[in-house]
Amino acid sequence: MEEPQLRLKAKKHFGQHFLVAPDAIRRISEAALALPAEGIIEIGPGGGVLTTPLLEDGRPLFAVELDPEAAGLLRVRFGGLPHFHLLEGDAVRIPFPKGGPWSVVGNLPYNAATAILTRFLVEPIPWSGMVFMFQLEVGRKLTGTPGQKDYGPLSVLVQLCARVERVIKLGPGAFLPRPKVDSIVLAFHPDPDGPAHSERKPLLEFLHLCFAHRRKTLANNLAARFPGARAQAACEAAGIHAGIRAEGLGPRDLLTLFRGLNTPGG
Numbered sequence: 001m002e003e004p005q006l007r008l009k010a011k012k013h014f015g016q017h018f019l020v021a022p023d024a025i026r027r028i029s030e031a032a033l034a035l036p037a038e039g040i041i042e043i044g045p046g047g048g049v050l051t052t053p054l055l056e057d058g059r060p061l062f063a064v065e066l067d068p069e070a071a072g073l074l075r076v077r078f079g080g081l082p083h084f085h086l087l088e089g090d091a092v093r094i095p096f097p098k099g100g101p102w103s104v105v106g107n108l109p110y111n112a113a114t115a116i117l118t119r120f121l122v123e124p125i126p127w128s129g130m131v132f133m134f135q136l137e138v139g140r141k142l143t144g145t146p147g148q149k150d151y152g153p154l155s156v157l158v159q160l161c162a163r164v165e166r167v168i169k170l171g172p173g174a175f176l177p178r179p180k181v182d183s184i185v186l187a188f189h190p191d192p193d194g195p196a197h198s199e200r201k202p203l204l205e206f207l208h209l210c211f212a213h214r215r216k217t218l219a220n221n222l223a224a225r226f227p228g229a230r231a232q233a234a235c236e237a238a239g240i241h242a243g244i245r246a247e248g249l250g251p252r253d254l255l256t257l258f259r260g261l262n263t264p265g266g
Helices: 022-033 052-055 068-078 112-122 136-143 154-163 198-209 218-222 232-235 252-261
Strands: 039-043 060-067 084-088 100-106 127-135 162-170 181-188
Touching: 022 052, 022 100, 022 127, 022 154, 022 162, 022 181, 039 052, 052 060, 052 068, 060 068, 068 084, 068 127, 100 154, 112 127, 112 136, 112 154, 112 198, 127 136, 136 154, 136 162, 136 181, 154 162, 154 181, 154 198, 198 218, 198 252, 218 232
Parallel strands: 039 060, 039 100, 060 084, 100 127
Antiparallel strands: 127 181, 162 181
């Protein structure tokens, strides 16, 4: 019998590459099901290769699918199951169901992966863990450490909000059609000591300012928003040398500096 995902034609404008490797399907679904959660949100299920093992667990599953053709196939395959719920729309904008916390999983479309991840980080969506697939290059940015060229604003935000664990690396042969790049699956476990959700969006904007011109010092980048001696004074108060570049600071140092500049009198 023809595999369900093979009935779908991948659409470039959706960034679709359908996962077909059985071992990868098994490992991703096992990682998602290992997370403690009341229900599951699956992003970009396509033909449902991950949906099938996820539904076997019996928890409510909300599948978010933008492609009308894929949504139709999912409705035919799983619509009769009481714990399957199809949400048609863009995972960057669609309202998610009430309740939770959720186990969130997805073979994310390459052209929207960072936007989807960022939404789950900055919005108060309750999740107990996330298992997402990215291009390998994006995965390196998420796990980059100070001093590396891949280290940047999203590296910092991710590492402040979650503990990141590598699940599996995949080559182009794991997908149809074959992408031109390798991929990686990462698991995100929430950090109970992470910044409050109310801080996260302004924090990310602050981090983009810090890394705006990577060859400039931190104080020079900050001067665009914090003129005069304010940025330098905040650096000194945080025990940070104003002449350092943002890429030389760890996530906690940058969070301390953000808080120092965004509190009354800071």
